[in-house]
Amino acid sequence: xxxxxxxxxxxEASPAVRAVFDDIKRxxxxxxxxxxxxxxxxxxxxxxxxxxxxxxxxxxxxxxPLTKELVYLAVSVSNGCQYCTASHGAAAKRLGxxxxxxxxxxxxxxxxNETNRxxxxxxxxxxxxxxx
Amino acid sequence: xxxxxxxxxxxEASPAVRAVFDDIKRxxxxxxxxxxxxxxxxxxxxxxxxxxxxxxxxxxxxxxPLTKELVYLAVSVSNGCQYCTASHGAAAKRLGxxxxxxxxxxxxxxxxNETNRxxxxxxxxxxxxxxx
Amino acid sequence: xxxxxxxxxxxEASPAVRAVFDDIKRxxxxxxxxxxxxxxxxxxxxxxxxxxxxxxxxxxxxxxPLTKELVYLAVSVSNGCQYCTASHGAAAKRLGxxxxxxxxxxxxxxxxNETNRxxxxxxxxxxxxxxx
Amino acid sequence: xxxxxxxxxxxEASPAVRAVFDDIKRxxxxxxxxxxxxxxxxxxxxxxxxxxxxxxxxxxxxxxPLTKELVYLAVSVSNGCQYCTASHGAAAKRLGxxxxxxxxxxxxxxxxNETNRxxxxxxxxxxxxxxx
Amino acid sequence: xxxxxxxxxxxEASPAVRAVFDDIKRxxxxxxxxxxxxxxxxxxxxxxxxxxxxxxxxxxxxxxPLTKELVYLAVSVSNGCQYCTASHGAAAKRLGxxxxxxxxxxxxxxxxNETNRxxxxxxxxxxxxxxx
Amino acid sequence: xxxxxxxxxxxEASPAVRAVFDDIKRxxxxxxxxxxxxxxxxxxxxxxxxxxxxxxxxxxxxxxPLTKELVYLAVSVSNGCQYCTASHGAAAKRLGxxxxxxxxxxxxxxxxNETNRxxxxxxxxxxxxxxx
Numbered sequence: 001x002x003x004x005x006x007x008x009x010x011x012e013a014s015p016a017v018r019a020v021f022d023d024i025k026r027x028x029x030x031x032x033x034x035x036x037x038x039x040x041x042x043x044x045x046x047x048x049x050x051x052x053x054x055x056x057x058x059x060x061x062x063x064x065p066l067t068k069e070l071v072y073l074a075v076s077v078s079n080g081c082q083y084c085t086a087s088h089g090a091a092a093k094r095l096g097x098x099x100x101x102x103x104x105x106x107x108x109x110x111x112x113n114e115t116n117r118x119x120x121x122x123x124x125x126x127x128x129x130x131x132x
Numbered sequence: 133x134x135x136x137x138x139x140x141x142x143x144e145a146s147p148a149v150r151a152v153f154d155d156i157k158r159x160x161x162x163x164x165x166x167x168x169x170x171x172x173x174x175x176x177x178x179x180x181x182x183x184x185x186x187x188x189x190x191x192x193x194x195x196x197p198l199t200k201e202l203v204y205l206a207v208s209v210s211n212g213c214q215y216c217t218a219s220h221g222a223a224a225k226r227l228g229x230x231x232x233x234x235x236x237x238x239x240x241x242x243x244x245n246e247t248n249r250x251x252x253x254x255x256x257x258x259x260x261x262x263x264x
Numbered sequence: 265x266x267x268x269x270x271x272x273x274x275x276e277a278s279p280a281v282r283a284v285f286d287d288i289k290r291x292x293x294x295x296x297x298x299x300x301x302x303x304x305x306x307x308x309x310x311x312x313x314x315x316x317x318x319x320x321x322x323x324x325x326x327x328x329p330l331t332k333e334l335v336y337l338a339v340s341v342s343n344g345c346q347y348c349t350a351s352h353g354a355a356a357k358r359l360g361x362x363x364x365x366x367x368x369x370x371x372x373x374x375x376x377n378e379t380n381r382x383x384x385x386x387x388x389x390x391x392x393x394x395x396x
Numbered sequence: 397x398x399x400x401x402x403x404x405x406x407x408e409a410s411p412a413v414r415a416v417f418d419d420i421k422r423x424x425x426x427x428x429x430x431x432x433x434x435x436x437x438x439x440x441x442x443x444x445x446x447x448x449x450x451x452x453x454x455x456x457x458x459x460x461p462l463t464k465e466l467v468y469l470a471v472s473v474s475n476g477c478q479y480c481t482a483s484h485g486a487a488a489k490r491l492g493x494x495x496x497x498x499x500x501x502x503x504x505x506x507x508x509n510e511t512n513r514x515x516x517x518x519x520x521x522x523x524x525x526x527x528x
Numbered sequence: 529x530x531x532x533x534x535x536x537x538x539x540e541a542s543p544a545v546r547a548v549f550d551d552i553k554r555x556x557x558x559x560x561x562x563x564x565x566x567x568x569x570x571x572x573x574x575x576x577x578x579x580x581x582x583x584x585x586x587x588x589x590x591x592x593p594l595t596k597e598l599v600y601l602a603v604s605v606s607n608g609c610q611y612c613t614a615s616h617g618a619a620a621k622r623l624g625x626x627x628x629x630x631x632x633x634x635x636x637x638x639x640x641n642e643t644n645r646x647x648x649x650x651x652x653x654x655x656x657x658x659x660x
Numbered sequence: 661x662x663x664x665x666x667x668x669x670x671x672e673a674s675p676a677v678r679a680v681f682d683d684i685k686r687x688x689x690x691x692x693x694x695x696x697x698x699x700x701x702x703x704x705x706x707x708x709x710x711x712x713x714x715x716x717x718x719x720x721x722x723x724x725p726l727t728k729e730l731v732y733l734a735v736s737v738s739n740g741c742q743y744c745t746a747s748h749g750a751a752a753k754r755l756g757x758x759x760x761x762x763x764x765x766x767x768x769x770x771x772x773n774e775t776n777r778x779x780x781x782x783x784x785x786x787x788x789x790x791x792x
Contacts, residue, residue, distance in 0.1 A: 035256045035259050043364075043367030050250065058243075087259070101194040103574060110510040121505065178503045178506075185577060209385040238386070239703065241385065245377040245380070250374050255346060269627075269782055303784045318775075321771045322771075326758060345608065388696050394746040395746075446646065468639070471640035480643065521563055521611075606777055613781065633781075
């Protein structure tokens with residue numbers, strides 16, 4: 001049998017895990033945490049570190065939260081992570097992403113993946129102007 | 133010997149290729165095109181189709197041009213395309229990306245690549261709430 | 265209709281395929297082979313070559329079998345191959361991987377994928393000290 | 397200091413390594429082997445296994461050698477492996493790939509990488525017709 | 529709730545979308561379009577541009593349509609896109625790909641992904657002969 | 661001009677950055693930090709968060725530090741990150757990785773990337789035994 005975890009629900013959670021779950025719920029204003037957090041809870045240090053990192057990285061800054069979430073979604077689509085595409089699509093939608101924005105974002109992700117390979121195929125050297 | 137192209141410079145370009153180069157220079161308000169275009173010019177249909185597609189995909193829409201360029205840069209960093217990271221970093225900078233924005237963007241790309249793998253490892257099932 | 269194979273079961277297998285199945289079962293001390301082998305059996309040369317290669321590559325050496333299996337699992341998680349993550353998780357568990365080890369391994373895979381992109385984004389040059 | 401190998405040249409090679417080098421030169425009708433083989437020679441079991449596998453996989457079959465080399469090149473471009481793009485470009489050229497064929501191949505690789513991400517973004521379900 | 533599109537069926541399609549569907553059906557001689565097109569139809573500009581690009585890129589040229597489809601399939605397998613592997617496997621089969629050809633193609637894709645990493649691990653420098 | 665950072669050397673570093681540099685040097689028993697840290701220092705929050713995360717993730721645990729470093733190196737080779745392959749090769753060597761161990765590790769990474777694609781190509785379903 002493989003290592004196949006089940007989700008850790010709130011009621012089964014250790015105090016340390018429940019503290020993280022509570023902070024997620026408070027920060028995101030939701031009643032329950034995503035499966036991602038329930039599964040990560042199988043390894044509490046990873047749950048804690050990931051949540052703390054995400055809070056820091058996704059906070060409003062020079063980039064606003066919606067832009068950050070759009071970037072996160074774009075990378076998830078690019079990497080083909082189905083879970084992440086679904087969950088970050090939800091997050092972006094909650095922050096204001098419309099269907100038209102999503103359509104344009106997916107189009108950009110597609111083009112970027114195309115031109116990355118064109119650059120690979122022709123082994124294009126970096127322009128001197130970019131090294132300044 | 134491999135297939136190793138050199139760049140097609142303006143003066144060597146066929147009329148069809150020069151027409152594309154001129155449109156790029158006009159649209160981007162630059163005096164010369166990037167190496168990417170000079171190398172793509174070895175296959176004129178690809179040069180033409182790629183430029184037309186990029187004009188359409190990167191035009192202002194529900195997402196503004198800077199946001200689109202940030203997404204393009206994020207995918208390029210995620211894919212490890214050095215050329216694309218350099219050229220789209222330049223493009224984003226011209227459109228208003230600051231060093232702080234870049235630092236935050238790279239941090240998001242890093243986190244997304246990390247959590248994508250955490251989701252893979254725990255084989256997290258997609259929440260029912262995301263299927264609505 | 266696409267090319268969609270079904271699994272080749274023992275009883276339907278040609279002698280050459282059954283010989284490979286038997287060797288897998290003998291080597292791994294199992295009663296039946298994984299779906300991976302049953303599907304590869306649709307192309308007997310690939311089945312044979314893959315099994316022979318795996319026996320060689322995964323044999324005890326300077327790295328012990330558990331370490332090799334952990335590396336295999338890490339790459340599978342990194343690449344997002346669901347089948348491989350499940351099957352190599354099972355293999356690693358049989359060789360002694362505990363849940364804590366798995367949690368730590370997934371954390372390392374996540375971090376490596378994160379810092380790979382940070383290195384991409386900042387286009388970090390290789391230190392001279394590494395070229396010695 | 398990192399692990400940084402140098403190439404193993406013919407004259408420094410062990411008899412086992414030289415035997416592989418000779419077979420490569422004989423099979424490919426060349427005077428010297430590529431850097432790939434010289435560097436793999438640092439781990440003779442890998443050198444031997446890789447060469448034997450390649451001979452088997454790339455032999456004429458239902459697919460002819462040029463088609464197989466085009467596929468190999470396409471994957472190398474797709475993965476962004478600069479060495480592999482250069483060396484398999486050379487191999488494909490020797491087998492008859494023209495510049496026009498290369499241009500068309502790179503265009504296909506680009507499109508495939510684009511539409512793969514479009515399918516990811518819209519999480520397109522597999523048509524029933526494909527499961528027959 | 530995430531952004532989760534449903535397929536746009538012919539009868540619900542706008543005139544612009546239906547025009548693309550009709551062209552696909554006419555060109556491919558089929559009665560209905562794949563799910564890929566039905567989902568892309570949620571963003572009509574992307575549907576249109578993708579179909580026009582594919583027609584151009586996959587047309588007979590220096591490479592024949594079957595070879596182009598084999599390359600497309602190889603990249604899809606390499607990238608792990610399940611949808612694309614299924615749909616391009618179907619397309620290749622319609623153009624003449626046999627089970628033996630498919631088995632050989634998958635074997636090449638596997639080998640290419642293996643040797644790409646060997647080249648990475650040993651950081652093999654590009655041979656001077658490839659720069660000519 | 662693109663966003664192209666230079667390394668932040670110790671003497672130019674802000675107190676916060678120097679504190680991280682000092683901790684790296686103390687923890688790793690080195691006189692200077694890698695280029696990776698010098699370039700990350702352009703975005704001090706990322707420098708700090710990455711170092712703290714790495715300390716936690718790479719600490720001795722159920723997996724010993726060498727095993728963790730081998731996994732990190734394997735992922736770096738798999739992803740084709742040249743910088744990371746060089747730097748983590750150095751780190752693993754310092755912790756006891758021999759040339760033979762490295763050769764075996766690269767072989768495993770290659771095989772895993774090969775069989776991941778074979779599993780993709782045949783769309784192998786996950787065995788029921790793995791879901792227990």
